[in-house]
Amino acid sequence: MVRALSVAADFKEDGVMYAIAAFVVCFVIAESLFFIRKAWKQGKKLGISEEKLKNTVFSSALFTVAPAISILTTVIVLASALGLVLPWIRLSVIGNLAYETVATESMLGVFGSTLSTEITDPAQFGAVAWVMTIGTCFALVLLPITCKSIQKKIGGAVHKSETSSRSADALSAAAFIGVIAAFVARAVGGRIAADKITVGDAGVMSVCTLVTAIVVSLLLETLCVKLNLKKLQPFAMPLSMFAAMGMAMLLTAVLPDKVAQLTWWG
Amino acid sequence: MEKTKKALSPSERSYFDRVHTWGRIWTVGALLMLLSVPTLICLHLGVWPPAKDVFQALKTVIPIYWGTAVVEVLTYTPMLGAGGTYQSFVTGNITNLKLPCGLNAMENAGVKANTEEGEVISTIAIGVSAITTTLIIAVGVLLFAPLLGVITQPGNAFEPAFTYVLPALFGALGAGYFRKHWKISVFPILVGVAVLLFAPTLPVGTLLFITIVASLGGTLLMLKLKWI
Known part of the structure; x- marks a missing residue:
């Protein structure tokens, strides 16, 4: 047995x-x-x-x-x-x-x-x-059936609009910003699931983590430009991410539980 | 007059064409490899689950995932580049890892998606990301499984870092874009937040579609009005 x-x-x-x-x-x-x-x-x-x-x-x-x-x-x-x-x-x-x-x-x-x-x-x-x-x-x-035709159509559209490179740049950035916006919005107002568990839902911690990541990233970027730190530039983004994760740990440790666990949907 | 169409040699075909040929071969290989996993498991265990049970479960799963697959292929393919797309759809974790990694690499290198330079940088970034992820998971499973259970246990000091990894990742990635293109950024974020006020648990795939459409629509309007 x-x-x-x-x-x-x-x-x-x-x-x-x-x-x-x-x-x-x-x-x-x-x-x-x-x-x-x-x-x-x-x-x-x-x-x-x-x-x-x-x-x-x-x-x-x-x-x-x-x-x-x-x-x-x-x-x-x-x-x-x-x-x-x-x-x-x-x-x-x-x-x-x-x-x-x-x-x-x-x-x-x-x-x-x-x-x-x-x-x-x-x-x-x-x-x-x-x-x-x-x-x-x-x-x-x-993918094997559609990838090439999707790429050709999009590529064609981009090259056509390169007659106005300002528009092409703006639309290309807009597509990326659309992706980022979804996750920023989730950090500001999203909810993982409609249950009693609120961990990971939007609230004090998600907003603080998001803001820390943005602020540290902007600071590092400015530092790289002002001090001409070209080698640091590619690492600014991962470093900002780690800093924000560290902030999440720090805030959880120092804030009263009521504040740290405060979510908009709780 | 001879009118035969001469086949192009590999060196004469464009880089994009060659990437698609390689990508198709690797994708079909990946599909066969994927299907071989449950086949090998069943052969090894000497069991074959009743087809009707499997179909009953698939009735729930297929409408969600196959529909999502169509939207994901249409949404991500233009952004990831050809080489990045073929690799990303095999290794998964696109929204939370491969896509931001490719975007970050292209931004750092100062190249645009859908150009040959963008294609090269995005392919390398996503390839490195896939290898790093695969190795971390493999090493983690083999060596750190007992430790990992402790690290991720509720109440552990490291837990919040991983709970809020997505706001950290997209905040860091978005900062540069928000500074450069703040006029474009405001509208899709507001739309995303507004949608979540009414449907807070909306799946991220659907929300992504909405914010991308809002971002492109808003930008087109601003271009027309010459605000940007």
Whole structure:
């Protein structure tokens, strides 16, 4: 009986599962290395300086550290039900916490179970893996068919409007600002879910974190320009992000709980 | 007169064309790799879940995710560049990581999206980001899993840093844009906040669509009125 239970618990994290994860990780890294190599060669052909290319590598790696750790924490959230390896695989390809949670809950709901209990039936585990995969792979079906035509149409529109480069610049910036605006708005007035848990909802902490990130970023940018610190410039953004995360920790530690936990929807 | 159409050699085709060819091959490969994961799991465990159960769960999942996939492909492809798009849709976490990383790299390098220079910089940035993420997750799972549980436990000193990682990330990324283009920035942020007042839990994919449309619409109007 004890052995049966331990086998049931182990199948999610045995050697074969780790081998499947290693295969997925190798694929992702190989694809990225391939594209980086090709882009690097093209960059040199276009006359982009080696320093600029190297700065792109270092600042992008630094930029990624905090969000990647945040993604890693979602592996832990899912691990209680699914073990470590399947969430690791899913979060390395396409997946994110919202997708995986809904997919898992939908499948477990059919079996009359939930994400809060550990899966011990291999058939349920296999079913969850199928639903996670099929639910999220549609973009990969669309891309080979549509990506080139979308790029051509957008590229064509941009080049046409380059007759008025002021308009092209403004519209290009507007598209990016539209993306950023959604997340700024969520930090100012959004809510994670319509339940009693308010952690992460917009409130004192989200607004303070947002404002700190903006202020530190502007200060660093000004410093870089005034003191001609060209090497610091690519790191201004990740440093501002870390400063804001530090501020979130500091405020949580020093503010009274009532203030730190104050959210607009609480 | 001979009217045969000569196929272009790889060196004669544009860089964009070659990226699309590579991207298609890698994407089809990624799709097969993805589908192989549940197949291998089921073969390994010697179980095949009943198709009707899987379809029943997919009835809930597909309308949400496949619809979102269409919107995401249309929204992100022009911003990420071809190489960045093909990589991002395989590795995921686009809105919270790959897109801001690509935007930040292009901003730092002083290049624009949809130009060849922008394509190069965005491809490198997103590739580096994908590798870094994959390695951090792999190392984290293999070495730090017990420690990570402690770090992220409710009440831990590090917890707020990760809870508010998105305001930190987008505040830092947005600052430069807000300073340079403050007239363009005000309207989409106000629209986003106004929409959230009525629908605070609106999914981010839908909110993104609304703020991008508001931003582009507002900018077009301001250009017409010569305010910018």
